Amino acid sequence: MRDPYSVLGVRRNAGPDEIKAAWRSMAKAVHPDQNKDDPLASQRFAEAGRAYEVLKNPKLRDRYDYARREAELRRMEEMKRKAKGTEEETIDPETAEEMISRIFGANERAKSQTARPQNRKPAAAAPQAKAEAKPEPKPEPRVEATPEPETKPDVKAETADKPPAFAVFPRAAAPAAELVSAIVRRIRGTANKNTEKVPDIFCDVTVSVEDIFRREKATATLPDGQTLKVALPAGTTDGSIVRLKEMGYRLNGMQRGDVVVAVRIQEDGTFRTDGTDLRTTLAINIQDAVLGCETVVDTLTGLVSVTVPAWSGSDHVIRLEGHGLPTADGRRGDLLVELRLMLWEKPDEKVTDLMRSLRGGLFL
Structure with missing residues (x-):
């Protein structure tokens, strides 16, 4: 069974009402009667039903979350165990560069240099023989009896050349990363490893208005399936970009890349965003619209009293200062209350007679 949250398209902290609404919307969209030409409609409908059965039951939902x-x-x-028990495979940077040079045909000069000593084998052999013959008649036991100074530098060189163990991180360097780094540098036309940077990772994260107001960390899913917690700074709006420095992929010899997260605000609740301002709708009847009234409106911090002026139509907006989202300078945006004129559920005879008399030019 797939992740029930992904099947219904809801957050992991979604409430029962949100889960029920998502199930109803999904059921209408994938119902076999509405998708007769789709052979997989029944399968998707059954999958959505199983997901809803798990999430609507608190015990089953807790059991699934725990598992x-x-x-x-x-x-x-x-x-972590694999990262500690195995060492990363590395390739000598110069060896990688030589390999890439051969791939791109840039080692013609090296080939010509290796061909010249082969043509001069007889001439080169004589100096070598002379050089080798010189130390033979002068064997000194002092030089042979002191191997320790020769072994110590070898041990130091091995420890210096050994790459440091990277911290356990899901986006650590991959095997043969130095070879990949050499390929990237060759394609970009530069061999300066210190200034090269691994390409950034781009992803989206969907949050609610309440998440931004409470400054909760959002969970972003990277293209490779890994998850990452993203802190939402003050002033975050729909479309804001959060850059996580050096949290991307890592390649040997290159600067670690960043993770670039685009914030998307889910606006299916009470509030709609307008930058750091919020918009909400207040339904009033014709009597309150004509005469005015005192009522309450829901905000992020609870119910707040609001005065509806007399003769207020559906185009009237009431601004409540300081009831919006946090801004970058430490303040808060405003809440814009849009009035919506509504009639009573059942027809009112008095209002009907009044409107009929006004249309006919009669006054009671």
Whole structure:
């Protein structure tokens, strides 16, 4: 069974009403009667039904969330164990550069240099023989009896050349990363490894108005399936970009990339966003619209009293200052209350007679 939250398209902290609304919308969209030409409609409808059965039952939902967290912890422990038990495969940077040079045909000069010593084998052999013959008649036991100074630099070189172990991170360097780095540098036409940067990762995260107001961390899903917690700074609006420095992919010899997250605000609740301002709708009847009234409106911090002026139509907007989203300078935006003229559920005879008399030019 797939993730029931993904099947219904709801957040993991969604309430029962949101889950029920998502199920109704999904059921209408994938119902077999509405998709007779789709052979997979029944399968999707059944899958949505199973997801709703799990999420609407608190016990089943808690059991599924617990099992998912346990599986995630086991997976992370396995990744840590593998990262600690195995060393990363590395390639000498110069060897990688030579390999890429051969691939791109840039080692013609090296080939010509290696061909010249082959043509001069007889001439080169004589100096070598002389050089080798010189130390033979002068073997000094002091030089042979002191191997320790020669072994110590070798040990230091091995420890210096050994790459440092990276921290356990799901986007750590992959095997043969130095070879990939050499390819990227060759394609970009530069060999300066210090200034090259791994391409950034781009993803979206969907949050609610309440999440931004409470400054809760959002969960972003990267293209490789990994999840990342994203802190929402003050002043976050729909379309804001949050850049996480050096949290992207890592390649040997290159600067680690960033994660660029685009924030999308889900506006299916009480409030709609207009920058850091919020908009909401207040329904009033014709009597309150003509005579005015005192009522309450829902805000992010609770109910607030509001005065509807007399003779207010549906184009009237009441502004409540300081009841919007947090701004970057520490203040808050405003809440714009849009009036919506509504009639009573059942027809009122007095109002009907009044409107009829006004239309006919009669006054009671």
